[in-house]
Amino acid sequence: MSVDAALARLQDLLGNAGLITSAPERQPYEHGPRYGAGQALCVARPANVAEAAELMRLCAAEKLRLIPQGANTGLVGAASPDSSGLQLILSMERIKGVIDIDPVDGVIQAWAGTRLSDLNQALAPHGLCFPIDLGADPSVGGMLAANTGGARLIRYGDVRHNTLGLQALLMQPPGELLKMGNRLHKNNTGPDWKQLFIGTAGSYGIVTQAVLRAHPLPRQRATALIVPSSLEAGLRLLQDAQAQFADFLTAFEGISRNALASVLRHLPQVSAPFDPLPDYALLVELSSSSAASEHFDLDKLFMAWLERHFDDAIVDAVVDKPETLWRLRHAISDSVKQEGKIVAFDISVSRSRMPAFRAEALALVERDFAGAEVFDFGHWGDGGVHFNLAIPPAQQPQFPPERIEALRTALYDLVAKPYQGSFSAEHGIGPFNQHYYQRYTQPEQRALAGRVQAVFDPHCLLGNTRFT
Amino acid sequence: MSVDAALARLQDLLGNAGLITSAPERQPYEHGPRYGAGQALCVARPANVAEAAELMRLCAAEKLRLIPQGANTGLVGAASPDSSGLQLILSMERIKGVIDIDPVDGVIQAWAGTRLSDLNQALAPHGLCFPIDLGADPSVGGMLAANTGGARLIRYGDVRHNTLGLQALLMQPPGELLKMGNRLHKNNTGPDWKQLFIGTAGSYGIVTQAVLRAHPLPRQRATALIVPSSLEAGLRLLQDAQAQFADFLTAFEGISRNALASVLRHLPQVSAPFDPLPDYALLVELSSSSAASEHFDLDKLFMAWLERHFDDAIVDAVVDKPETLWRLRHAISDSVKQEGKIVAFDISVSRSRMPAFRAEALALVERDFAGAEVFDFGHWGDGGVHFNLAIPPAQQPQFPPERIEALRTALYDLVAKPYQGSFSAEHGIGPFNQHYYQRYTQPEQRALAGRVQAVFDPHCLLGNTRFT
Numbered sequence A, B: 001m002s003v004d005a006a007l008a009r010l011q012d013l014l015g016n017a018g019l020i021t022s023a024p025e026r027q028p029y030e031h032g033p034r035y036g037a038g039q040a041l042c043v044a045r046p047a048n049v050a051e052a053a054e055l056m057r058l059c060a061a062e063k064l065r066l067i068p069q070g071a072n073t074g075l076v077g078a079a080s081p082d083s084s085g086l087q088l089i090l091s092m093e094r095i096k097g098v099i100d101i102d103p104v105d106g107v108i109q110a111w112a113g114t115r116l117s118d119l120n121q122a123l124a125p126h127g128l129c130f131p132i133d134l135g136a137d138p139s140v141g142g143m144l145a146a147n148t149g150g151a152r153l154i155r156y157g158d159v160r161h162n163t164l165g166l167q168a169l170l171m172q173p174p175g176e177l178l179k180m181g182n183r184l185h186k187n188n189t190g191p192d193w194k195q196l197f198i199g200t201a202g203s204y205g206i207v208t209q210a211v212l213r214a215h216p217l218p219r220q221r222a223t224a225l226i227v228p229s230s231l232e233a234g235l236r237l238l239q240d241a242q243a244q245f246a247d248f249l250t251a252f253e254g255i256s257r258n259a260l261a262s263v264l265r266h267l268p269q270v271s272a273p274f275d276p277l278p279d280y281a282l283l284v285e286l287s288s289s290s291a292a293s294e295h296f297d298l299d300k301l302f303m304a305w306l307e308r309h310f311d312d313a314i315v316d317a318v319v320d321k322p323e324t325l326w327r328l329r330h331a332i333s334d335s336v337k338q339e340g341k342i343v344a345f346d347i348s349v350s351r352s353r354m355p356a357f358r359a360e361a362l363a364l365v366e367r368d369f370a371g372a373e374v375f376d377f378g379h380w381g382d383g384g385v386h387f388n389l390a391i392p393p394a395q396q397p398q399f400p401p402e403r404i405e406a407l408r409t410a411l412y413d414l415v416a417k418p419y420q421g422s423f424s425a426e427h428g429i430g431p432f433n434q435h436y437y438q439r440y441t442q443p444e445q446r447a448l449a450g451r452v453q454a455v456f457d458p459h460c461l462l463g464n465t466r467f468t
Helices: A005-016 A022-032 A048-060 A116-126 A140-145 A191-197 A232-249 A257-266 A298-311 A322-330 A333-337 A351-368 A392-397 A399-418 A433-440 A442-458 B002-016 B021-029 B050-061 B114-126 B138-147 B193-197 B231-248 B257-267 B298-309 B321-332 B332-337 B352-366 B395-396 B402-418 B435-442 B443-456
Strands: A040-044 A066-069 A087-090 A099-101 A109-111 A163-172 A174-181 A204-215 A220-228 A249-256 A280-288 A313-320 A339-343 A377-379 A384-387 A389-391 B040-044 B066-069 B087-091 B099-103 B107-111 B163-171 B172-179 B205-211 B220-228 B250-254 B282-286 B314-320 B339-341 B377-379 B384-386 B390-391
Touching: A005 A040, A005 A048, A022 A040, A022 A087, A048 A066, A048 A087, A048 A163, A048 A174, A048 A204, A048 B352, A066 A140, A099 A116, A099 B402, A109 A116, A109 B002, A140 A204, A174 A191, A174 B443, A220 A232, A220 A298, A220 A322, A220 B435, A232 A249, A232 A280, A232 A298, A232 A339, A232 B231, A249 A257, A249 A322, A257 A333, A280 B231, A298 A313, A313 A322, A313 B282, A322 A333, A333 B390, A339 A399, A351 A384, A351 A399, A384 B384, A392 B099, A399 A433, A442 B443, B002 B050, B021 B040, B021 B087, B050 B066, B050 B087, B050 B172, B050 B205, B066 B107, B066 B138, B087 B163, B099 B114, B107 B114, B114 B138, B172 B193, B220 B231, B220 B298, B220 B321, B231 B250, B231 B282, B231 B352, B250 B257, B250 B321, B257 B332, B282 B298, B282 B321, B282 B384, B298 B314, B314 B321, B321 B332, B339 B402, B352 B402, B402 B435
Parallel strands: A040 A087, A066 A087, B040 B087, B066 B087
Antiparallel strands: A099 A109, A109 A204, A163 A174, A163 A204, A220 A280, A220 A313, A249 A280, A249 A377, A339 A389, A377 A384, B099 B107, B107 B205, B163 B172, B163 B205, B220 B282, B220 B314, B250 B282, B250 B377, B339 B390, B377 B384
């Protein structure tokens, strides 16, 4: 079939509201928010699962490649078409809405195109939330495709941990609907197929709906910015906080002096929490869905803990309102962007090796990439490190693209090899970092991935991410 | 190769300590604790992963079927050979021991043959535990094969939720070692292959070692046996307890009047907690790894909660030591066994439908299977129901095997069809219940399972469980 004939078939199938072909209207779907830019044949926006299934059958018959897309907020280019102009973007934005909420089960069932903010708006009247905490507003399908983490992973886990069931359309047999799991909290009846559709960028099938675990909304919260006497003391505090507060510990974030200074430079209305600024600070948050009472007041509990560690593991601390401290933390990314050209890292190491990794990474940059400035911060609770660098304008001539690539590779090599860490902690794999997947993944695992891909997508018609 | 030649090759490979061929010595490996009994060619007990890999290559070459076995504590016959005398039992009991504990990471790495009790013994000096709570003492490999749940799933999740990494030997290519994940809490670098080896009874490969999440040992605990004003009120209490206590809620168990009465009949030293016995009671437990303090005393917190619900959702309650109340709960299974011939069910429904399911299941038994007595109990926190029946001796002539099979099918049909529940909540799938897997699993899912099995085990040489 010719391209024109295929477009005519798509027009018949999807109607005007379901098909975008003009270049200006395609544009917002063709560009990712950080990486990924190309040109699509068209954007297909099916209105329901039946239309999406029919679209997959058409693509299978005509060997047209589909790029699944949710809210287009992913950071590794997995939802962007290549530049061939031959790939279809399958946007799930019209297959949206909350299907059901059961507050006793603590679950919400929603279509793939539903936004995170819509889940939370629907859950709030029941005193519930979906506790994936991040700046963007992804769709349910996108969160599953990336296995989104966020700042409160230490308390709630990632999206995988909060998925009870899902449904997906397969490319083989084309358009077949697979129903996996449901709203049960305990169910052991064979392979847990839904796991293959989580964190795989839609390359095993198109998620159409999911049943997710909802959690009670917090009703009290206590936060402090802490200066540990050393990074090793910070680890002792983390371990003790987990033992003392169990899962009331909702965040344990690390902020370097450079990151803090950058925020203070670019948000002048924020005053310095410490003077002079410490080498490193920790933002610690407790929260509970239980209202404060005489027997259980998080502020008092937290103060007693801080006092116990003062003059030993803690040398200074600011106890303040959560909004104030999180504002500072959330301003880091945007502030650092104003320091120069950003080279961002979304990596993780085992928690016990965070201080050693940081020291070695800083030394590597100083030795081989002098002129690049490190503004690191991250999620100590789960080992996540945003080891972000900025190249100040004056230094940029010394950092052509190949030197930035060398910097990336040197840091990824350090984290993935001696530290056995992850080169993609929470953003997943897409065309942007697929060559690092190939560099660091065991060949046996890639061979297996190829054999399994032949089962799910024998003609490579789903997405631009290949795990082989 | 003849059977004798194969045995000679195995003898060369494994030595005397690694091979059991005599019938009396094979016998403990050939019989499961509840279902499963057969006759094996031999029991292979490799001393290390290299020997296990070589064994798999031999089996692949000679088309000998391997039945993986850990501590042989599973309840669905998945670790038992058939009666052909041609299958090899692959016992992992010699590939055991703790490899590493990292208290900062909160992880333990152990070989597959390590027992749950050995994990906990090694973790205790670090103030940690592996919180899978059950009567048996399975191996790490067995817990992964069954995705073990237990009585505290509401707090800690199942084994899948607590597995960070694992390694497994594949049958295709034979003896290849796949390393999946590690000790990272956050890592999104492609398909999470380890999920396919969890809950699949060893039919995708042989797990050799795992990295598991350890949790702080509890240091205070509060328990009560509660009589709810109705089962619906029980659900309201469950929902409120989750909101008020977050993850300090470690158990929320249901016990029917019959189950309680049976314990009192057969454990005469236990006195009745209520007189008369209520229709239904709930065992609720809070626990925390934080020591009691003036700001945080679980007993006081719990008492305040009980008082708040008294005369509304709660009509009576006994607050007692955890040991006392759990002794009563743990005695149910053995007490009910003395009431007659047991027909046990390990099922689950969504929590909000537990009261309706119970009423309908009781009515079904009364209408169609009068004479069978119901002694139900279960895990309200996760929707798990042990809807166990006993046929008293006087009634047994009216319950020949085909009527018991009809009873099983009627109850499984009720749970799996109108209630969309699970016919195997925590024991998994094995030859015992495989025909129910076929009855209740979507044909599309079974077809997919067949295609994926061809990738992992094209000649059906791993185990007796088939997901096709």
